[in-house]
Amino acid sequence: QFPVETNGIFIKLPPKLFAGLEALGWHFYPFYAKDVYRLMCGWNTSAQDVDRFIAEAGSVVSRA
Numbered sequence: 001q002f003p004v005e006t007n008g009i010f011i012k013l014p015p016k017l018f019a020g021l022e023a024l025g026w027h028f029y030p031f032y033a034k035d036v037y038r039l040m041c042g043w044n045t046s047a048q049d050v051d052r053f054i055a056e057a058g059s060v061v062s063r064a
Contacts, residue, residue, distance in 0.1 A: 008040040020060030026053065 012035050013021075021028075031038040041050070 007043060007045070008038060010036055010038055012036050017057065017060055020063070021053075021057060024056050024060070026056070 010031055012033075015035065018035070018037065028037045028039050030036065
C-alpha cells in the first residue's frame with residue numbers, strides 16, 4: 001500500500017564486504033549477532049547517497 005520509509009535497517013554482511021566498505025570510508029557498527037550491522041542514514045541522506053553506497057557495495061562484491 002505505502003512505500004517503506006525508514007532511516008535504519010539491519011543487514012547481514014559477509015566479513016569481506018564489511019571490510020571492503022569500511023576501506024572505502026563507509027562506517028557502520030556490529031549490532032546484535034555475528035555479521036549483522038545497523039545501517040543508519042540522516043534524514044538529509046539523498047537517493048544519490050544511497051545509490052553510491054549500493055554501487056560501491058557492488059564493486060566490492062565483484063572484486064571478491
